[in-house]
Amino acid sequence: MRIPCPYCGDRDSQEFVYRGDASPVRPADPAEETEFFDYVYLRENPAGPIDELWYHAQGCRNWITLTRDTRDHAISAARLTSEGKSA
Amino acid sequence: MDKVDFISRRENVSLAAVMARKGVTAADIGGALAFEVPKEPAYRSGSGLGLVGTGPGTWLALSETLDNEWPSALEAALGSLASVSDQSSGYAMYRLSGANARELLQRGATIDLDPLAFTAGSAATTVISHIGVAFWQLDDTPAYDLVVFRSMRESLEHWFESVAASL
Ligand SMILES: [Zn+2]
Numbered sequence: 001m002r003i004p005c006p007y008c009g010d011r012d013s014q015e016f017v018y019r020g021d022a023s024p025v026r027p028a029d030p031a032e033e034t035e036f037f038d039y040v041y042l043r044e045n046p047a048g049p050i051d052e053l054w055y056h057a058q059g060c061r062n063w064i065t066l067t068r069d070t071r072d073h074a075i076s077a078a079r080l081t082s083e084g085k086s087a
Numbered sequence: 088m089d090k091v092d093f094i095s096r097r098e099n100v101s102l103a104a105v106m107a108r109k110g111v112t113a114a115d116i117g118g119a120l121a122f123e124v125p126k127e128p129a130y131r132s133g134s135g136l137g138l139v140g141t142g143p144g145t146w147l148a149l150s151e152t153l154d155n156e157w158p159s160a161l162e163a164a165l166g167s168l169a170s171v172s173d174q175s176s177g178y179a180m181y182r183l184s185g186a187n188a189r190e191l192l193q194r195g196a197t198i199d200l201d202p203l204a205f206t207a208g209s210a211a212t213t214v215i216s217h218i219g220v221a222f223w224q225l226d227d228t229p230a231y232d233l234v235v236f237r238s239m240r241e242s243l244e245h246w247f248e249s250v251a252a253s254l
Binding site: 011061064 | 127128141142143145156197198211212214219
């Protein structure tokens with residue numbers, strides 16, 4: 001699979017570290033243990049588009065937020081995570 | 088690299104990593120250095136200085152002489168705009184030149200090095216044979232300069248020799 005890094009261009013997925021769903025937000029302190037449990041462990045498993053985090057470890061060393069459709073792997077958006085979560 | 092006639096080691100080059108501080112742009116850095124600083128993965132050179140874009144707000148800076156004082160001078164020129172760290176002994180550097188150079192790199196890197204896609208001034212930080220490298224094209228010969236972390240030099244040279252033998 002090719003990942004379109006916003007800085008480097010299209011690269012082999014082996015250059016990246018996959019971090020999963022980009023949507024969980026760290027609970028604000030102080031937070032209940034159950035909230036942290038959900039943040040750390042609970043994930044949706046959607047059949048369709050999902051925002052997810054990829055780290056370009058063997059390239060520009062930046063976090064990238066991809067919008068990928070889990071049904072056909074079509075990537076509809078890619079942006080530097082440092083530039084904000086939503087497209 | 089005696090066994091491969093189109094690859095030579097480059098020894099007398101100073102290298103430094105430049106990382107822009109928060110909110111500082113390529114244009115800000117360019118203003119301080121009087122240099123056209125690339126904001127994309129590209130190589131620019133002039134007045135004895137070379138800059139390779141390695142990521143958003145990060146560059147590998149090169150000076151074509153081995154000079155212990157140069158990284159400090161670069162740091163002073165950039166002041167509070169960027170962090171500078173001397174990498175002169177951190178990387179091994181190579182010059183690859185000729186048609187075989189493109190063919191060899193293309194067998195290692197999974198990016199398109201065709202002249203339509205990768206030309207003089209293009210740069211890439213990527214991986215060859217599981218080894219992290221950065222390289223950039225100097226001209227249409229084509230000639231390339233390539234850096235690798237020094238501790239990986241022997242492994243990469245072994246790969247160079249193995250692949251060059253098959254060209
Ligand atoms: Zn990248």
